[in-house]
Amino acid sequence: MSPKVSDEHKEQRRLQILEAAERVFARKGYEPATMKDIVEEAAMSRGWIYLYYQTKEEIFVAMMEKLDQENAVRIRQLGDQTGSVWKLLELWMEEGKRELASLSETVIPAFYEFFLTGWRNERRQELLRLRYRRSIRELTALLQSGVDKGEFRPTLETGQIARIAASQIDGIHMHVLAVGAEESAAAVQIDALLAYLGTLLGVSRPASSSSH
Structure with missing residues (x-):
């Protein structure tokens, strides 16, 4: 597998974790949610997730960054349209x-x-x-x-x-x-x-x- 494909695969895994975390945090809130919840929602092994994030807080912060970036893109698109x-x-x-x-x-x-x-x-x-x-x-x-x-x-x-x-x-x-x-x-x-x-x-x- 070429490095480019490997990087794409890693990015897909990272997004899979963050999208699963978003569903968990939306459903349970921050404090009650656990790493176990995120592991189960992502349908990935705990080991895979720990390759990317060590704590629930790290995942939450990364998820917020992702949502902020998506919101910024949406604002730019609206601006271009109007x-x-x-x-x-x-x-x-x-x-x-x-x-x-x-x-x-x-x-x-x-x-x-x-x-x-x-x-x-x-x-x-x-x-x-x-x-x-x-x-x-x-x-x-x-x-x-x-x-x-x-x-x-x-x-x-x-x-x-x-x-x-x-x-x-x-x-x-x-x-x-x-x-x-x-x-x-x-x-x-x-x-x-x-x-x-x-x-x-x-x-x-x-x-x-x-x-x-």
Whole structure:
């Protein structure tokens, strides 16, 4: 077998582990999930999995990286389709509303569990800081591209607007997980957030599509 094929095989195995882990963490959460659960879900030997990852935490962090990369690709694709940063934000928020009903069936609860229950764990907190900084940097760059295109005339620095958006989205998600989408009026909150972002960004008609 050539080195290229071998590398492809290794990558397929790695993805198989991470996809199995995603199903396990979505089903059980972070703390209750075990390496045994992931081994069984992946239908691989424990030895194979330990060639790639030594702990459940390593697998979880790698899984989050994979999902972040996939999300970044999806955002770029939406941007290419629309040609407009504001339209991209509208579509992103609409997608978020559609996902509210199934939020508890995703890995998002495990994500909050991992970081919030591990607030005394310095490694987890450093991972959270690094992930937060990267997400804010990426969102800031997206908003700044809208400024550069002449779509936005923001009333705040774009980095601050990115932080506001991130905080609001996290808050909405946590309330949905705690009391449900209907009780927390999550869809209304997302519409209100989009309108608020439109005001901060200086968009003339900030909620044109999501208000219908």
